[in-house]
Amino acid sequence: MGKKPLIVINFKTYSESMGDRAVKMAKYCNEITLESGVEVIVCPQIPDIYRVANSVKIPVFSQHIDGAGAGSHTGHITAECVMDAGASGTLINHSEKRLLLSEIDSAIQYAKKTGLKTIVCTNNIPVTSAAAMLGPEFVAIEPPELIGSGIPVSKADPDIVRESVMAVKKITSHVEVLCGAGISKGDDVAAALSLGTSGVLLASGVIKAKDPKAALYDLVGKI
Amino acid sequence: MGKKPLIVINFKTYSESMGDRAVKMAKYCNEITLESGVEVIVCPQIPDIYRVANSVKIPVFSQHIDGAGAGSHTGHITAECVMDAGASGTLINHSEKRLLLSEIDSAIQYAKKTGLKTIVCTNNIPVTSAAAMLGPEFVAIEPPELIGSGIPVSKADPDIVRESVMAVKKITSHVEVLCGAGISKGDDVAAALSLGTSGVLLASGVIKAKDPKAALYDLVGKI
Amino acid sequence: MGKKPLIVINFKTYSESMGDRAVKMAKYCNEITLESGVEVIVCPQIPDIYRVANSVKIPVFSQHIDGAGAGSHTGHITAECVMDAGASGTLINHSEKRLLLSEIDSAIQYAKKTGLKTIVCTNNIPVTSAAAMLGPEFVAIEPPELIGSGIPVSKADPDIVRESVMAVKKITSHVEVLCGAGISKGDDVAAALSLGTSGVLLASGVIKAKDPKAALYDLVGKI
Amino acid sequence: MGKKPLIVINFKTYSESMGDRAVKMAKYCNEITLESGVEVIVCPQIPDIYRVANSVKIPVFSQHIDGAGAGSHTGHITAECVMDAGASGTLINHSEKRLLLSEIDSAIQYAKKTGLKTIVCTNNIPVTSAAAMLGPEFVAIEPPELIGSGIPVSKADPDIVRESVMAVKKITSHVEVLCGAGISKGDDVAAALSLGTSGVLLASGVIKAKDPKAALYDLVGKI
Numbered sequence: 026m027g028k029k030p031l032i033v034i035n036f037k038t039y040s041e042s043m044g045d046r047a048v049k050m051a052k053y054c055n056e057i058t059l060e061s062g063v064e065v066i067v068c069p070q071i072p073d074i075y076r077v078a079n080s081v082k083i084p085v086f087s088q089h090i091d092g093a094g095a096g097s098h099t100g101h102i103t104a105e106c107v108m109d110a111g112a113s114g115t116l117i118n119h120s121e122k123r124l125l126l127s128e129i130d131s132a133i134q135y136a137k138k139t140g141l142k143t144i145v146c147t148n149n150i151p152v153t154s155a156a157a158m159l160g161p162e163f164v165a166i167e168p169p170e171l172i173g174s175g176i177p178v179s180k181a182d183p184d185i186v187r188e189s190v191m192a193v194k195k196i197t198s199h200v201e202v203l204c205g206a207g208i209s210k211g212d213d214v215a216a217a218l219s220l221g222t223s224g225v226l227l228a229s230g231v232i233k234a235k236d237p238k239a240a241l242y243d244l245v246g247k248i
Numbered sequence: 249m250g251k252k253p254l255i256v257i258n259f260k261t262y263s264e265s266m267g268d269r270a271v272k273m274a275k276y277c278n279e280i281t282l283e284s285g286v287e288v289i290v291c292p293q294i295p296d297i298y299r300v301a302n303s304v305k306i307p308v309f310s311q312h313i314d315g316a317g318a319g320s321h322t323g324h325i326t327a328e329c330v331m332d333a334g335a336s337g338t339l340i341n342h343s344e345k346r347l348l349l350s351e352i353d354s355a356i357q358y359a360k361k362t363g364l365k366t367i368v369c370t371n372n373i374p375v376t377s378a379a380a381m382l383g384p385e386f387v388a389i390e391p392p393e394l395i396g397s398g399i400p401v402s403k404a405d406p407d408i409v410r411e412s413v414m415a416v417k418k419i420t421s422h423v424e425v426l427c428g429a430g431i432s433k434g435d436d437v438a439a440a441l442s443l444g445t446s447g448v449l450l451a452s453g454v455i456k457a458k459d460p461k462a463a464l465y466d467l468v469g470k471i
Numbered sequence: 472m473g474k475k476p477l478i479v480i481n482f483k484t485y486s487e488s489m490g491d492r493a494v495k496m497a498k499y500c501n502e503i504t505l506e507s508g509v510e511v512i513v514c515p516q517i518p519d520i521y522r523v524a525n526s527v528k529i530p531v532f533s534q535h536i537d538g539a540g541a542g543s544h545t546g547h548i549t550a551e552c553v554m555d556a557g558a559s560g561t562l563i564n565h566s567e568k569r570l571l572l573s574e575i576d577s578a579i580q581y582a583k584k585t586g587l588k589t590i591v592c593t594n595n596i597p598v599t600s601a602a603a604m605l606g607p608e609f610v611a612i613e614p615p616e617l618i619g620s621g622i623p624v625s626k627a628d629p630d631i632v633r634e635s636v637m638a639v640k641k642i643t644s645h646v647e648v649l650c651g652a653g654i655s656k657g658d659d660v661a662a663a664l665s666l667g668t669s670g671v672l673l674a675s676g677v678i679k680a681k682d683p684k685a686a687l688y689d690l691v692g693k694i
Numbered sequence: 695m696g697k698k699p700l701i702v703i704n705f706k707t708y709s710e711s712m713g714d715r716a717v718k719m720a721k722y723c724n725e726i727t728l729e730s731g732v733e734v735i736v737c738p739q740i741p742d743i744y745r746v747a748n749s750v751k752i753p754v755f756s757q758h759i760d761g762a763g764a765g766s767h768t769g770h771i772t773a774e775c776v777m778d779a780g781a782s783g784t785l786i787n788h789s790e791k792r793l794l795l796s797e798i799d800s801a802i803q804y805a806k807k808t809g810l811k812t813i814v815c816t817n818n819i820p821v822t823s824a825a826a827m828l829g830p831e832f833v834a835i836e837p838p839e840l841i842g843s844g845i846p847v848s849k850a851d852p853d854i855v856r857e858s859v860m861a862v863k864k865i866t867s868h869v870e871v872l873c874g875a876g877i878s879k880g881d882d883v884a885a886a887l888s889l890g891t892s893g894v895l896l897a898s899g900v901i902k903a904k905d906p907k908a909a910l911y912d913l914v915g916k917i
Contacts, residue, residue, distance in 0.1 A: 035768055037765070037766050037767060037768050038762060038763070038764050038765055038766075038767040038768070038770055038772050038775065039764060039765065039766075040764040040774070043764070043774065043775050043778060044775065044778035044779070068768075070771075070772070070775045071740050071741055071769070071771060071775075072740055072741065072743050072744060072756075072771070072775045072776050072778070072779035072781075073744075073775065073778075073779065074741050075741060075742075075744045075745055076744055076779075087741075088768045088769040089768065089769025093707060094707070095707050095708060095709040095712070096706070096707055096708065097706050097707075097708075097790060097841075097842060097897075097898075098706060098707040098790055099704055099706050099707070099737075099757045099758065099785065099788040099789075099790040099791050099897075100740070100757040100758025100771075100785070100788055100790065100791035101707055101790070101791065102739075102740060102741070102769075103707050103739070105709070105712065106707065106712055106713065106739045106740075106741045106742065107741050109712060109713035109741070109742075110713070110741035110742065110745075112741075116768065116769070118349060118350075119768040119769055120768075121766060121767055121768040121769065121770070122768050122769035122770065123348045123349070123350055123351075124348060124349065125346045125347060125348055125349070126341060126346070126347065126348070126349040126352055126370075126375060126378060126379070127341075127346055127370075127371050127375055128346075129349055130371075130372065130374055130375045130378070147349075147350075148350050148353075149353065151353055151381060151382050151383060152349060152350055152353045152382070154381040155349060155353070155378040155379065155381040155382050156349070156378065157381075158374060158377040158378040158380075158381055158419075159374050159375070159378050160374065172766075173766060196381075228766075228768075229766075258545055260542070260543050260544060260545050261539060261540070261541050261542055261543075261544040261545070261547055261549050261552065262541060262542065262543075263541040263551070266541070266551065266552055266555060267552065267555035267556070291545075293548075293549070293552045294517050294518055294546070294548060294552075295517055295518065295520050295521060295533075295548070295552045295553050295555070295556035295558075296521075296552065296555075296556065297518050298518060298519075298521045298522055299521055299556075310518075311545045311546040312545065312546025316484060317484070318484055318485060318486040318489070319483070319484055319485065320483050320484075320485075320567060320618075320619060320674075320675075321483060321484040321567055322481055322483050322484070322514075322534045322535065322562065322565040322566075322567040322568050322674075323517070323534040323535030323548075323562070323565055323567065323568035324484055324567070324568065325516075325517060325518070325546075326484050326516070328486070328489065329484065329489050329490065329516045329517075329518045329519065330518050332489060332490035332518070332519075333490070333518035333519065333522075335518075339545065339546070342545040342546055343545075344543060344544055344545040344546065344547070345545050345546035345547065395543075396543060451543075451545075452543075564795060564796075569794045569795070569796055569797075570794060570795065571792045571793060571794055571795070572787060572792070572793065572794070572795040572798055572816075572821060572824060572825070573787075573792055573816075573817050573821055574792075575795055576817075576818065576820055576821045576824070593795075593796075594796050594799075595799065597799055597827060597828050597829065598795060598796055598799045598828070600827040601795060601799070601824040601825070601827040601828050602795070602824070603827075604820060604823040604824040604826075604827055604865075605820050605821070605824050606820065642827075
């Protein structure tokens with residue numbers, strides 16, 4: 026305990042959070058962090074990382090990296106390059122960008138070498154356990170059927186969250202568990218934390234909100 | 249102990265082990281099993297499973313299944329269909345057919361439901377541990393750089409084998425460890441068993457041998 | 472003209488058309504061909520090809536092949552192996568099994584070398600034209616949004632069919648055009664032929680019909 | 695004719711051309727363009743596009759885009775976002791980042807809508823023709839076996855270049871042909887142009903050169 030809960034905002038490829046609007050959205054998140062003390066992380070599109078990272082103090086995460094390093098890997102996203110652009114971490118294996126098992130491992134290894142933190146997204150308890158064995162900083166359990174549903178995983182399926190936390194604890198004390206899918210309210214965050222997670226991962230709940238800033242205030246309000 | 253060591257022969261898409269030649273090769277393996285008591289499993293190409301399974305008594309494994317079941321999945325290989333064709337198990341995630349982490353999990357779940365045994369191929373110790381968390385019957389560690397090299401993993405890198413066995417034992421007693429890459433001699437098999445594995449996975453060592461039958465005899469001779 | 476229209480029945484991974492039921496379904500199609508003179512092609516699951524091909528005289532096509540030949544390609548489906556199992560052709564790039572552009576080319580080349588006919592599935596007019604440049608025997612235009620919809624492409628979007636036929640004719644006289652998506656009635660087939668296609672590709676319209684044999688009779692009835 | 699030849703420099707994920715070094719390398723290319731009048735295009739890693747595009751006047755191309763637009767596509771690279779970051783074009787389907795046929799089509803369509811120019815990389819003549827049917831601005835033929843070989847395609851296999859140019863001309867006058875693989879000298883560029891191409895695509899020949907600036911001068915020297 027005592028540790029600050031984490032709120033990870035995935036900008037996806039939403040037009041509401043691209044380019045200048047990515048910078049603006051990240052600045053809102055920066056303000057919220059300053060005011061609330063809650064740690065907010067933003068995940069802009071990869072070409073936007075540099076701009077966003079140069080505009081805010083909060084951590085900027087990439088939405089994806091490949092399991093490739095320096096070399097002949099045209100079009101691949103390397104840990105080193107996103108870090109050089111200002112990212113301090115990355116999502117890996119998001120449900121919209123699933124990777125080979127061996128690529129996830131390789132991406133985590135490159136990230137560790139570079140100093141990039143990793144959040145591996147997963148879809149159920151065995152996959153969460155498997156991901157935890159690969160040694161990322163975080164796993165984020167997101168039941169695919171709830172993503173973008175508006176129904177928070179912390180209410181719809183508290184067991185999957187609770188059991189993911191327990192499964193990971195059995196394996197290691199070095200991997201923290203986040204949860205995602207359907208999160209949009211402060212209540213959802215509070216519920217997620219009470220189930221033993223270290224925070225939440227969300228996207229449309231903030232980015233597609235009529236008033237993203239108000240949505241952010243609501244999100245951190247119950248912590 | 250007391251348990252019979254396992255020798256898994258992967259026919260790949262070698263022309264030496266396709267069609268009628270797959271049946272012939274499988275019959276050799278069947279003979280060896282009868283004579284030696286060593287359990288040999290054959291993995292013919294998927295279109296050959298039916299023919300091979302109808303010609304031998306030893307277990308026939310598929311080279312691959314997808315993480316898909318009955319439904320709108322044109323071209324996918326389902327656990328149910330390979331089992332109906334006569335397979336009793338399958339390789340999953342071979343280095344030449346890597347899968348998404350979530351697909352490996354899904355393929356194992358379909359296999360379990362159908363009664364198909366699974367061997368998940370892996371490339372290093374963390375990936376082996378991750379695969380073991382998904383609950384297959386076997387994991388098979390095969391350092392990619394040694395595959396087809398003629399240099400047996402049991403000699404070139406005994407530590408990766410020994411540590412894979414230890415890593416998996418720490419997780420569960422229900423998953424056995426095989427090793428592969430460069431195996432071609434009875435000595436390699438004996439070394440693999442002495443490192444704690446339940447057997448070996450090989451391909452060219454038998455299929456591409458001048459005399460596959462002699463190669464098989466040599467393989468089982470030191471057990 | 473004078474040429475017989477073609478009806479390609481994709482068995483997908485439907486349980487209604489797997490294993491023994493694949494053989495039974497193929498036999499229905501065989502009867503229809505004998506009685507009507509319409510050429511029906513069946514596409515069972517890959518592990519079922521051998522069994523089906525040994526039970527019927529009509530052409531059996533694979534649902535997929537990879538762009539790989541003999542060699543170290545574990546789990547891949549080769550032209551040579553499906554032909555050896557009894558297939559005389561194959562679907563390539565079905566909407567449920569999309570391939571890399573370079574793989575489609577490679578698969579067609581392997582198929583040609585082996586003597587396997589190819590039907591490349593496509594989703595729109597430019598992709599149809601691109602596929603035609605690769606020299607398959609057939610392209611099959613299937614607008615993804617209509618697949619499994621019950622709304623026949625020949626009615627919902629006759630223009631895409633007509634223009635696909637024209638686009639392909641402009642390129643070559645060696646590639647015939649099929650259409651698919653939502654086809655289930657003899658009227659749909661007649662409409663498809665009147666738009667200039669050489670036949671249709673369908674799945675659920677027959678396989679999921681209450682009475683597949685009656686559905687087949689209806690299909691060929693208006694030709 | 696009269697048109698300026700094009701030299702496209704792919705920065706790959708080489709460490710020599712990442713981050714600040716990407717900016718420096720792009721500035722060299724900018725100077726060369728100013729001095730020689732030859733059009734040089736640079737393709738930095740995707741997270742570097744913004745920085746590079748803000749430092750030079752020459753065109754900056756992305757190394758890759760996905761066939762996805764605004765929406766729920768975490769980790770995907772959209773035409774809109776790379777353009778917003780300063781790119782004016784993109785490679786598509788590089789041999790190190792092959793795409794599905796339908797994705798190439800979709801990526802080109804998104805690029806057209808956004809105003810991004812496209813160079814589709816291809817591996818042989820039929821694939822080049824297929825790619826040309828999809829309506830990019832350029833196709834770039836690169837025989838995979840020559841990539842990074844130091845043996846220029848324009849010498850090793852002039853026929854594949856010449857025939858690619860002819861094949862594309864037969865289809866359309868709107869698509870120009872580039873060639874790549876093994877290009878490093880001004881002679882190679884001159885040979886490529888004499889074979890009917892509009893320019894060349896290269897990477898290590900400049901980036902890995904002891905003196906990249908000198909390599910660039912040599913490249914443009916024979917035009």
